[in-house]
Amino acid sequence: MQKILVANRAEVALRIIRACRELGLDTxxxxxxxxxxxxHVRVADEAVCVGKPAARDSYLNIGALIDAARRTGAEAVHPGYGFLAENAAFARACEEAGLIWVGPSPAAIDQMGDKAVARELARSAGVPVVPGTAGTLTLKEALRTAEDVGYPVMVKAVAGGGGRGIRVADDPEELRSCVVAAAREAEAAFGDDSLYLEKLVVNPRHVEVQVLGDGQGGAIHLYERECSLQRRRQKLLEESPAPNLDPQTRAAMCSAGARLAAAVDYASAGTVEFIVDASGDFHFIEMNTRIQVEHPVTEMVTGIDLVKEQLRIAAGEPFDVLQDDVAPRGWAIEFRLNAEDPAAGFLPSPGEITALELPGGPGVRIDTAIYAGYHVPPFYDSLIAKLIVWGRDRDEAIARGRRALSEFRIDGIKTTIPFHLRVLGEPSFLAGEYHTDSVAELALA
Structure with a gap:
């Protein structure tokens, strides 16, 4: 495989193009x-327009993407994250067109994309799951299960993602309305109104394990990332290692992540996500069958280029790294910088970037595709940059993050930089004692 079509845009497309270039691949x-x-259009070797601004007319247009690959002679497709990255139909369409799909098999995407099926696969692999339904449910089954596991409970979309299709119920009456509302939202967002139910773990931590699978039953983990700093179930900041995580819990969780990936013959990079309760017990919640926005955190502490590993696996090559070779060093934190106004409820802030100054220095990485004069469009996700910092320990990483954020200058639009600077002054964050509801509790958003 010599030419890769990158079926994405902006920061992640540029990230993939750079990895391809280092491997001597055309893009x-x-x-x-x-x-x-x-x-990303300027940096690639070739570029093809695939449609109008609306994502459904361009980045979600499977036919246009396949046609672009055919016309340019691309042999493989890398979907990045978002858009069609976890779309089994797109993966199948690529394979049927004779293209190499840089990601897991369509079957694995289907299995792990169905949250109810994924829960059962996790159970079978000996991975602990949150108490709840074994499969999709009716209202009657939801009421019965909620009575068994105890309120509060969460109703979740089987095909869910991005925090959509989720409702919380504290009693039977509320559960009835939640089932109706969650099904309606799931149908609108995913074209599938199937739901399942889980016991709600109050104030959990959200910790995920990065895995690599070879598609032949072999899988390794690259340790964990803490993703608990969230607003409306959208991640805002990630760090590795997870602070205040018991070493035995870390070892068991990472092993469970690799075990699940191996059980489904997973190929490529993926992330197995867990919640950790107040007692330190962890439970599987879902698997993301793609590269993650926060993958640079793992790259900074392990020195392993995850996108290159994806490309090698897709080409049928063995892992460039073995489990015993994975030795995390130091501490890394990623700050997601969005074109949003934190002072106005995080309203989107598209527009022209009139001036841009990027931080630098030891242990600082910037993943972005913006530039002075760039116009942030209103049609897509508001993420415009990722600041990733590394330190010998957490204190140094935090100090480096504070320094780098204060150097960042993005004029012309509002960004989440002020929000992150506030977070770095919060005692609970500094102590590493935060959970998925901390942003709301601290009135940071």
Missing amino acids: VAVYSTADATAR
Whole structure:
């Protein structure tokens, strides 16, 4: 495989293009008419317009993406994250067109994308799951299960993602309305109104394990990331290692993640996500069958390029790294910088970037595709940059993050930089004692 079509945009597309270039691979960028001047378009070896600004007319247009690959002679497709990255139909369409899919098999995407099926696969692999339904449910089954596991409970979309299709119920009456509302939202967002139910773990931590699978029953883990700092179930900051995590819990959780990946013959990079309760017990919640936004955190502490590993696995090559070779060092934190106004309830802030100054220095990495004069379009996700810092320990990483954030200058639009600076002054964050509801409790958002 010599030419890769990158079926994505902006920061992640640029990230993939750079990895391809280091491996000596040619790249094809795709873009909507709104992204004609985007940086990923300029950096790739070739670029093809795939449609109008709306994602459904461009980045979600499977036919246009396949046609772009055919016309340019691309042999493989890397979907990045978001858009069609976890779409089994797109993966199948690529394979049927004779293209190599840089990711897990369509079967694995289907299995792990169905949250109810994924729970049962986890159970079978000996991975602990949150108490709840074994499969999709009716209202009657939801009421019975809630009575068994105890309120509060969460109703969740089987095909869910991004925090959508989730409702919390504290009693039977509320559960009835939650089932109706969650099904309606799931149908609108995913085209599938199937639901399942879980016991709600109050104030949990959200910890995920990075895995690599070879597609032949072999899998390794690259340790964990703490992802508990969230707003409306959207991650805002990630760090590795997870603070205040018991070494025995860390070892068991990471082993469970690799075991589940091996059980489904997983190929490529993926993330097994867990919640950790107040007693330190962990429970599987889902698997993301793609590269994650926060993958640089793992790269900073392990020195392993996850995108290159994806490309090697897709080409049928063995792992470039074995489990015993994975030795995390130091501490890394990623700050997601969005074009949003934290002072106005995180309202989107598209527009022209009139001036841009990026931080630098030891242990500082910037993943972005913006530039002075770039116009942030209103059609896509608001993420415009990721600041990743590394330190010998957590204190140094935090100090480096504070320094780098204060150097960042993005004029013309509002960003979440002020929010992150506030977080770094919060005693609970500094102590590593935070959970998925901390942002709301501290009135940071």
